[in-house]
Amino acid sequence: MTIAASSSLPSASTLRSRAAGMFACAGFGSFWAMTALTNLPASLRGPGYAITGAASLALLAAGIGLLRDARHAPPPDAAGAAARRRTARDFLLIFVAEIVAMNIAAQLLAGSHMAYLMPVIAIIVGIHFYPLAGLLRSPHYRITAGVMSLAGVLGIAAIAAGGNLAACQALVDFSCAVALWVSGLVSWRRALQTRRA
Numbered sequence: 001m002t003i004a005a006s007s008s009l010p011s012a013s014t015l016r017s018r019a020a021g022m023f024a025c026a027g028f029g030s031f032w033a034m035t036a037l038t039n040l041p042a043s044l045r046g047p048g049y050a051i052t053g054a055a056s057l058a059l060l061a062a063g064i065g066l067l068r069d070a071r072h073a074p075p076p077d078a079a080g081a082a083a084r085r086r087t088a089r090d091f092l093l094i095f096v097a098e099i100v101a102m103n104i105a106a107q108l109l110a111g112s113h114m115a116y117l118m119p120v121i122a123i124i125v126g127i128h129f130y131p132l133a134g135l136l137r138s139p140h141y142r143i144t145a146g147v148m149s150l151a152g153v154l155g156i157a158a159i160a161a162g163g164n165l166a167a168c169q170a171l172v173d174f175s176c177a178v179a180l181w182v183s184g185l186v187s188w189r190r191a192l193q194t195r196r197a
Contacts, residue, residue, distance in 0.1 A: 013084060015070035018191040019063040021136075025184030026059035029177045035118065036173030039166040055181045062188045090135050098128040115159055119172050122152030126176075138190075144183040151175035 033052040037045050105120045126148030133141035155172035159165060 012070040012073040012075060015066045015073050015191060018187055019066040019070070021187050022059050022063035022066070022184040025180045025187070026056045026063070029059075029180035029184070030056045032173045032177035032180065036170045036177065039170040039173070052177070055177075059181065059184045059188070062185075066188070066191055087135060091132070094128055094131050094135070098124060115165055115169075116156055118169055119152040119155030119159070122155065122172055122176050123149050124152075126150075126152060138187065140183060140186045140190075144179050147179040148176050151179075 030052050033048065033055075037048045037052070040048060101124045102121055105124060106117060109117050109120065126145045129141040129145035129148070133139055133145065151172045155168050158168040158171075
């Protein structure tokens, strides 16, 4: 998740923010993937760990590359600094709302409905990407939001219909992991395209 919006000539802070977003996608994507792996047979966990490690390392390496580029990027002007402060404030509000919603969901689903918790969290995390897409001028976040939200809805429906719980949760979790990894990759490509424009 990035905090600075892209421009035709990205500032150092913009590139650093893009890198931070990629690190977040790598980290949270790995979290979703590792959660999925706990619901898979042991024979599938080895390839799953390999995929998770490769995706995370690729995003981390790309993010580090952006941090290197940031050393040679121009500093932001005063107007850009003020806009970044407003964006950071709004970002924090969205993040806090997401955490509050997840905690409320955990309380409401505690007990006999805990099987629905991860799909519901997928929906909440997905929804939080919708305002971020506009705030951060990252339209691909709308696709991330749609994929994660849809994965959660389908997971809830499958569990309610009596589907295999482990399989349902693994599919939801891996869908969310892939959505975040791809989102991080798209953010990196957009940053490179802007940097070379």
